[in-house]
Amino acid sequence: MATTKSRNKKEEKPGLIKRIRQGEVLSSDFFARNWLTVFAAVVVVMLYITQKYTCQTKMEEIRRLTTELEIVKTERLRVRSAYMSHTRESSMQQLIDSLGLNLRVQDRPPFKLDEK
16 A cells, blocks of 8 residues: 555656656746746846956956056156166267257356355
8 A cells, every 4th residue: 555655656746857858847837937036047147147258358458458558668668768868968968069059068066155
């Protein structure tokens, strides 16, 4: 008698694997009963994909800006070096002479006037 009852239970409710094989798990009845859960799962997956895409886009922008920053730093160093070479006294004297300004470097240093 116990075996008859256990057979009736098994026959009444097939196992999960059997239901998947027969296509009963993803039936329209399943979606009708669990529409809210399915909708929430789809929304979560879409949010995950959106977040991942945004993250990858921002990481690419960070890489691009880092490369651009390195280029600008190198350019700044080159310009600074050129400026420093132009500010040397001999360089400035050549520039003044080429412009014909008739300026000369003083032979004696400047001095202070004392008030009495």
